[in-house]
Amino acid sequence: MVNPPIVMTNAGIDALYSFQALDEHGDYRDIALTGERPLTIYLDKREIVTLMTMGAQPELLTLGYLRNQGLVAEIEDVIAVQVDWGVEAVAVTTRQQVSNIDAKLAKRTVTSGCGQGTMFGDVMASLAQLSVTCPSFSSDVIYQVLSGLQDYNQMYKTAGAVHGCALCSMDGKVDIFVEDVGRHNAVDAISGWMWLEKVSGKNKVFYTTGRLTSEMVIKVAQMAVPLLLSRSGATEMGLQIAQQTGIGLVARAKGKHFLVFNGFEYFLK
Amino acid sequence: MVNPPIVMTNAGIDALYSFQALDEHGDYRDIALTGERPLTIYLDKREIVTLMTMGAQPELLTLGYLRNQGLVAEIEDVIAVQVDWGVEAVAVTTRQQVSNIDAKLAKRTVTSGCGQGTMFGDVMASLAQLSVTCPSFSSDVIYQVLSGLQDYNQMYKTAGAVHGCALCSMDGKVDIFVEDVGRHNAVDAISGWMWLEKVSGKNKVFYTTGRLTSEMVIKVAQMAVPLLLSRSGATEMGLQIAQQTGIGLVARAKGKHFLVFNGFEYFLK
Numbered sequence: 338m339v340n341p342p343i344v345m346t347n348a349g350i351d352a353l354y355s356f357q358a359l360d361e362h363g364d365y366r367d368i369a370l371t372g373e374r375p376l377t378i379y380l381d382k383r384e385i386v387t388l389m390t391m392g393a394q395p396e397l398l399t400l401g402y403l404r405n406q407g408l409v410a411e412i413e414d415v416i417a418v419q420v421d422w423g424v425e426a427v428a429v430t431t432r433q434q435v436s437n438i439d440a441k442l443a444k445r446t447v448t449s450g451c452g453q454g455t456m457f458g459d460v461m462a463s464l465a466q467l468s469v470t471c472p473s474f475s476s477d478v479i480y481q482v483l484s485g486l487q488d489y490n491q492m493y494k495t496a497g498a499v500h501g502c503a504l505c506s507m508d509g510k511v512d513i514f515v516e517d518v519g520r521h522n523a524v525d526a527i528s529g530w531m532w533l534e535k536v537s538g539k540n541k542v543f544y545t546t547g548r549l550t551s552e553m554v555i556k557v558a559q560m561a562v563p564l565l566l567s568r569s570g571a572t573e574m575g576l577q578i579a580q581q582t583g584i585g586l587v588a589r590a591k592g593k594h595f596l597v598f599n600g601f602e603y604f605l606k
Numbered sequence: 607m608v609n610p611p612i613v614m615t616n617a618g619i620d621a622l623y624s625f626q627a628l629d630e631h632g633d634y635r636d637i638a639l640t641g642e643r644p645l646t647i648y649l650d651k652r653e654i655v656t657l658m659t660m661g662a663q664p665e666l667l668t669l670g671y672l673r674n675q676g677l678v679a680e681i682e683d684v685i686a687v688q689v690d691w692g693v694e695a696v697a698v699t700t701r702q703q704v705s706n707i708d709a710k711l712a713k714r715t716v717t718s719g720c721g722q723g724t725m726f727g728d729v730m731a732s733l734a735q736l737s738v739t740c741p742s743f744s745s746d747v748i749y750q751v752l753s754g755l756q757d758y759n760q761m762y763k764t765a766g767a768v769h770g771c772a773l774c775s776m777d778g779k780v781d782i783f784v785e786d787v788g789r790h791n792a793v794d795a796i797s798g799w800m801w802l803e804k805v806s807g808k809n810k811v812f813y814t815t816g817r818l819t820s821e822m823v824i825k826v827a828q829m830a831v832p833l834l835l836s837r838s839g840a841t842e843m844g845l846q847i848a849q850q851t852g853i854g855l856v857a858r859a860k861g862k863h864f865l866v867f868n869g870f871e872y873f874l875k
Binding site for chain 2: 350352354356358360361362363366368370371372373374389448470476479518519548550551552570571572573574576587594595596597598602604606
C-alpha cells in the first residue's frame with residue numbers, strides 16, 4: 338500500500354438494472370442490464386477525459402488510466418482521488434502539478450480496443466523498454482487459472498455487455514477481478530490496483546475475456562505481467578507486440594482448450 | 607454518389623495472416639490472424655487521430671470518422687481521400703479549410719466502445735435532434751436479416767478478433783458489410799459509405815456483432831437508421847438512448863432467438 342495513504346472515496350456502484358424485454362414470441366422476459374455512465378477525470382483541476390464506465394471501481398479506473406497514459410509518473414505523487422457521481426466527475430490532486438501535460442495530451446492515438454481507444458504520448462515508441470521474462474507454464478497452470486475464475490464473471494453471466502479482466506497467480510489464485518463495459522477500463526482498473534497496492538506483475542497471469550489487440554498487449558506489458566491469457570483471439574499486431582516484449586500469449590482459452598501464440602519455449606506440455 | 611466525384615484511393619488490404627500456434631497438447635495448429643495497423647488521418651494537413659484498423663475499407667473509415675466526429679459537415683466539402691500505407695496515413699483535402707477544428711478537438715469524450723473510444727464535440731447534447739421513426743417489424747424481418755448475413759462475417763469465422771457491422775434492407779438484402787478489429791471502425795466505415803453514396807437510413811436495419819453501448823446507439827441514430835439489431839447485449843445507457851431517439855433495439859439476435867429492448871409497439875409478433 339502506498340505511504341502516505343491516498344485520500345480516496347469508495348464510490349463503486351452496483352450497476353445492474355432490471356428490465357422487461359419482449360422475446361421473439363412477444364412474451365415479456367426479465368432482463369438484467371449493465372449500467373454505463375460518464376466519469377470525467379480532472380487532474381489538478383484540469384479536465385482530461387470522459388470515460389464511460391460501469392462504475393464498479395471508479396477510483397482504481399482513474400488511477401490506472403492516469404498511469405497507463407503516463408499522465409502521473411509515481412503513485413506517491415497522488416494526494417487524493419475523489420469521485421462524485423452527482424456531477425459525474427473524479428477529482429485527482431497530485432503533489433506536483435503535472436508540468437508537461439499539454440504536450441502529452443497533444444498526441445492522441447485512437448486504438449483498436451473498440452477500434453477507437455485513446456493512448457496519449459509516445460507509448461508505442463517505448464515498447465523496447467517493456468520486455469518481460471515469461472515463466473515456464475504447463476496446461477495445468479492454464480487450467481488452474483481458468484478454474485479459479487469460474488466464480489467471477491458475474492455481471493457478464495447476469496447482464497452481458499461487459500468484459501472481465503483478472504490478475505492471478507500461477508496457481509490460480511485471483512488477486513483482483515474487474516468487469517466494465519469496455520475491456521480497456523477493466524485493464525486500467527487492475528493497473529490502478531497494482532499501482533496502489535505496489536503489486537509487481539512478476540510471476541502473475543493476466544486474464545481477459547476480450548480480444549488481444551495491440552493496445553491490450555501493450556497495457557499488459559506496461560504492467561510487466563509476463564503471461565497473458567484470453568478467452569478470445571488475437572490480432573497479428575497483438576502477437577507482434579507479445580513477440581517484441583516477450584510476453585507469453587495464450588488465446589482462445591475456454592474449457593479444456595487453448596492456443597499458445599507466443600512463448601512456445603516456455604510451454605511445458 | 608457524390609458529385610463532383612471525390613478523388614479516392616482504393617487501398618483496402620487483405621488483412622489475413624497465417625500463423626502456427628501450439629494447442630493444449632503441444633501440437634502445431636494453423637491459425638489465421640487478423641491484421642491490425644495504424645492509420646493516421648490528416649485533414650487539410652492537420653493531424654487528427656491515429657486509428658488502429660484491419661485496413662479493409664480505409665477510405666470509407668476515414669470519411670465516416672470525420673462525419674461522425676462532426677469534423678467535416680458535408681460530403682460535398684471533400685475533394686480527396688488518399689491512403690498511403692507506406693506512411694500509414696490518409697490525407698483528406700476539403701474545399702474549405704475547417705475553421706473551428708481546434709474547438710472541436712478540444713473536448714474529448716472517451717467512450718465505452720472498448721471502454722475508451724473517442725467522440726469529439728457535444729454529440730451527447732444534440733441527441734434530441736436525432737429522433738427517428740421505427741418501422742413496424744415482425745420476427746420474419748429479423749430472421750430475414752440474420753439469414754441474409756449468413757454468408758458474411760468471413761473474417762470473424764476465419765480469424766476472429768474482429769467485429770462485423772452491416773446495413774440491410776427490411777427484406778434482408780445486405781447493402782454493405784464491414785469487419786474491423788474494433789466495432790466502432792466498422793460502424794464508421796458504413797457511415798462513410800452512406801455519406802458517399804447518399805444512402806438514407808430510412809427503412810434500413812443496422813446489424814452489429816458488438817454490444818449496444820451508448821456510443822453505438824448514438825452512431826446509429828446519427829445515421830438515422832431506425833432499427834438496430836445486435837448479436838450481443840446492451841447497456842442500460844444504450845437502451846436509454848434508443849428510448850430517447852426512438853430507435854427500435856433488438857439484442858441477442860442469434861439463430862431463432864432475439865430480445866426486443868425498445869420499440870415494443872412496432873413489433874408484430
